[in-house]
Amino acid sequence: MSVKMKPSTRKLEEEVRRAGLAIPPSERAAQIREDLLSQVEALRAMAMNSTVEAEGEARAESAVVPLRCRRVTWPRAVAAAMIVLAVLVSMGVASTYAMPGNPLYSVKRFLENVHSAFTPGGESEAGVSLSHAEKRLKELKYAGEREMNGWYVGLAHDAIADIRSALRESAGLPEEKAGEVRSSALALLERLLLQLRDLALQMPAEGAKSLRHELDETFQELGEAVPPPWEMGLEWEEGGKPREDVPPVPPPQPPVETPKPPSTPGVSPFPSPRTDLGSDLLPALVSGR
């Protein structure tokens, strides 16, 4: 519907229209049009690509999984996942008691590593490391009883590594807690030495040397006297023969009651390995057993 206008208004409208149409056409219109149409071309190409991709994906999806199968996919997937989970949990539980040579032993070690990785540092991690070291000692004993020679060096090495890890963690703990960790570490080291005394002659020479080196360093970290090599049972020549430079065996003497030196702070209350170990090791070494 149009507005009724007086003749003069119609005239005005006409003149205004003529004035509007008299505006010269844009000189830039062609350039603007060209730019715009090149954008349209680009958008058209993009739209075609996305359409082709979407169609391709839809076809692939419908080809791989027919509609009838989609209904049963979810329950099957959930059931499969639950079975896998149950198997993994069973393996984890069973592997807790696995000993060297058992197929699940590697699972046990893997879970231990995961446990260590997710344990926060400090006292907790020191405790975990010490418990792992204790397990290695048990495993070493188990291997020794069954003469599983190939396991000795590795297990001993891992036990020392766990002990040293605990000592490193203890550095940031309060004095009292650090002392407890150091005491436990020293006790484990002594147990390790006792076990190694029986197993040393069955180890390869290179492995035994590296163990001795690690033990030296660990005792130094603890500030304890380093046991002489022959006391540690790790000094021999290839073929099980004793070294010629091994010091002579001192004659057995009755134990003499000597007053204990006052304990100094930071030093373990445990007796030095030098005083407790080696006396019964030496004959075995000398005889080349």
Next chain:
Amino acid sequence: MRAKAPPSMKGLPSVKELEEIARKAKKYEPGGFEALFDLFFERIRRYMYFHVGDLEVADDLSSEVFAQALKSIGNFEDRGGTIGRWLYGIARNVLAEHLRNAERLPTVSLEGEPSPIPEGNPEDETLRLMTYEDLYRAVRGLPPEQREIIILRFIEGYPVKESAAIMDRSPGAVRALQHRAVVSLRKALKRETR
């Protein structure tokens, strides 16, 4: 529900043709956006020129309108040949943004413009003495809404209903606005020709 198709406007294709152009433009099909540009670019540019008074700025703003239209053509829903209304909606937004940013409206003289309107009807002395330049200035001097209704109704020839849709007003309000705009324009022209 589909809205009633607007009556065809002067110089514009039929509603069906407009719908076809819009459909092609929306899918970036050849001939779609080209036709849209060819139909509406000069109209939008005139609309801009009467508001800003500068042909260069009118070119820039019109170009911006079509750039924005290209970006948002995917969201356009045709309600029966309403692509033009949609473009003017974008133009109004672009213009409002421009006016917000501009400190003042620039004025540019149109050198070389045709001069005086050929002598015709002697009953209106004002119109006889008026030049296009006077008319441009007079239209630009109107309040924005009166200016807009003069452009839509007189220059572009949109019917009341379509103008009302573009301006987001009722047809009655548009008629009243047009009346006030004509009165104001007459006064302004008298001042310009004195």
